[in-house]
Amino acid sequence: MSIALSSEDISRALTRISHEILERNHGSKNIVLLGIPTRGAHLAVRIAEIMSKIEGSNIPCGTLDITLHRDDLRLRPPRAIMPTLIPQSGIEDKDVVLIDDVLFSGRTIRSALDALGEVGRPKTVQLAVLVDRGHRELPIKADFVGKNLPSSLEQSIRVSLSEIDGRDEVVIETRVPQ
Amino acid sequence: MKHLLSIGDLSAIEATTILDTATELARASDGQIKKLPTLRGRTIVNLFAEDSTRTRISFEAAAKRLSADVINFSAKGSSINKGESLKDTAMTLQAMGADAVVIRHGASGAAQRLADNQWMSGSVINAGDGTHEHPSQALLDAFTLRKHLGNGASDLQGIHVAIVGDILHSRVARSNVLLLSLLGAKVTLVAPPTLLPIGVESWPCAFSYDLDSVLPLVDAVMMLRVQQERMMELFFPNAREYSRYYGLNAERMRLLKQRSIVMHPGPMNRGLEISAEVADSARSVITEQVSNGVSVRMAILYVLLAGSPLEVGSSK
Numbered sequence: 001m002s003i004a005l006s007s008e009d010i011s012r013a014l015t016r017i018s019h020e021i022l023e024r025n026h027g028s029k030n031i032v033l034l035g036i037p038t039r040g041a042h043l044a045v046r047i048a049e050i051m052s053k054i055e056g057s058n059i060p061c062g063t064l065d066i067t068l069h070r071d072d073l074r075l076r077p078p079r080a081i082m083p084t085l086i087p088q089s090g091i092e093d094k095d096v097v098l099i100d101d102v103l104f105s106g107r108t109i110r111s112a113l114d115a116l117g118e119v120g121r122p123k124t125v126q127l128a129v130l131v132d133r134g135h136r137e138l139p140i141k142a143d144f145v146g147k148n149l150p151s152s153l154e155q156s157i158r159v160s161l162s163e164i165d166g167r168d169e170v171v172i173e174t175r176v177p178q
Numbered sequence: 179m180k181h182l183l184s185i186g187d188l189s190a191i192e193a194t195t196i197l198d199t200a201t202e203l204a205r206a207s208d209g210q211i212k213k214l215p216t217l218r219g220r221t222i223v224n225l226f227a228e229d230s231t232r233t234r235i236s237f238e239a240a241a242k243r244l245s246a247d248v249i250n251f252s253a254k255g256s257s258i259n260k261g262e263s264l265k266d267t268a269m270t271l272q273a274m275g276a277d278a279v280v281i282r283h284g285a286s287g288a289a290q291r292l293a294d295n296q297w298m299s300g301s302v303i304n305a306g307d308g309t310h311e312h313p314s315q316a317l318l319d320a321f322t323l324r325k326h327l328g329n330g331a332s333d334l335q336g337i338h339v340a341i342v343g344d345i346l347h348s349r350v351a352r353s354n355v356l357l358l359s360l361l362g363a364k365v366t367l368v369a370p371p372t373l374l375p376i377g378v379e380s381w382p383c384a385f386s387y388d389l390d391s392v393l394p395l396v397d398a399v400m401m402l403r404v405q406q407e408r409m410m411e412l413f414f415p416n417a418r419e420y421s422r423y424y425g426l427n428a429e430r431m432r433l434l435k436q437r438s439i440v441m442h443p444g445p446m447n448r449g450l451e452i453s454a455e456v457a458d459s460a461r462s463v464i465t466e467q468v469s470n471g472v473s474v475r476m477a478i479l480y481v482l483l484a485g486s487p488l489e490v491g492s493s494k
Contacts (some may be wrong), residue, residue: 066215068206068244068480078485080195081202114215 005170009090010114018050025092032094037082042163060087066111096122101159103129106140181293183355184311200477217246218288220277227283240475272298273456275311286310301482316353318474335362339347343369343402350443366486400441401452
């Protein structure tokens with residue numbers, strides 16, 4: 001087990017991502033942040049706070065649950081459905097930034113795009129992730145990445161956030177063969 | 179969980195999971211999203227050997243909102259009327275590849291029989307069997323109670339519910355007593371002695387013969403339909419007398435606490451167990467129960483059908 005990102009690293013990465021989002025979109029006027037539960041939702045709140053501080057105005061921030069759109073539902077026991085909370089402003093014609101903790105196969109993001117399509121038609125959809133670990137199975141790419149962590153499939157990446165896990169940390173673990 | 183046959187089989191955690199799932203699904207279908215792709219390609223058969231409006235339509239709407247294919251099939255106009263047995267009907271459904279059967283039947287235990295025998299491999303959902311149970315109705319009632327009186331809690335701790343009327347013939351009452359007490363609510367049954375089942379003392383609830391003394395104590399009152407079609411003998415002298423003692427009218431409604439709500443599983447006999455004035459009053463959540471029914475039935479279908487059949491089956 002090794003620590004890939006410490007608490008300070010995470011906060012620096014989030015600050016940089018916030019700046020990059022603002023830079024890419026020429027300000028925050030049209031931006032809506034949507035976090036993918038559970039950890040992506042907390043990251044979205046943090047990024048919204050940082051961006052609000054920089055811009056001096058409130059950035060709309062919500063959550064988008066993708067459970068009902070997953071393509072692997074039949075392969076696992078039923079999952080709990082998490083809340084989908086779309087901000088008052090809606091997503092119609094907005095620049096939506098999806099936020100998740102780890103980008104891996106890309107299937108979560110594909111489901112998120114489907115889920116988003118049910119809600120409305122954004123002007124653009126961008127993707128910000130804390131960690132990109134590679135091994136994509138679909139043609140999906142992140143616009144904003146906290147850290148690229150090339151990893152082997154035997155390894156697992158565990159993201160801990162203080163809101164749920166009590167501390168901020170990204171750890172690479174090598175799975176014990178069973 | 180593979181089947182939903184009775185509330186008696188559910189744990190508090192399983193029941194809460196269904197209610198929580200329903201909350202999120204209600205929120206999802208509340209906004210612009212009316213259809214979700216979750217059960218695309220699954221076939222759900224509504225097998226209704228007894229009349230029903232709400233339950234059948236509700237299950238159909240729930241299945242369609244989750245993109246499942248629905249086949250409706252009622253006793254009238256099917257081979258059940260020609261005397262086909264439940265077994266042969268089930269084997270026909272199996273041959274057609276049904277992933278789940280929602281069954282309403284006049285015989286208590288019909289759903290259990292369908293699930294226990296290896297006639298078909300799909301899930302069985304009990305939508306009312308004789309005078310035994312009606313689990314999806316109890317779940318939607320609990321959902322409605324939690325929404326109105328739960329104050330954000332996940333269970334029904336501290337809530338007092340009166341279930342009034344024809345308890346003897348009511349599968350709704352039986353399922354509700356089990357579920358509401360499982361979730362921590364206090365239940366009081368109110369009925370004339372002739373309409374209380376034998377052995378009611380052993381149920382996890384209180385009972386009374388006097389409606390007026392119970393009404394001021396409760397947070398919700400659930401009126402039951404007088405099931406004349408199941409009454410083969412005389413249980414009360416006449417409808418007027420029943421209505422006088424056990425009907426909920428505007429005057430009686432004033433005995434209720436400020437925030438108490440009035441429920442009815444439907445169909446109502448207006449003027450018998452509930453007056454039109456009460457049914458249409460601000461306290462009445464009867465039509466809301468119907469719309470909650472769709473969310474709760476979506477949750478039931480999701481929990482039973484969305485996951486992998488093998489793992490779900492082995493967890494129970």
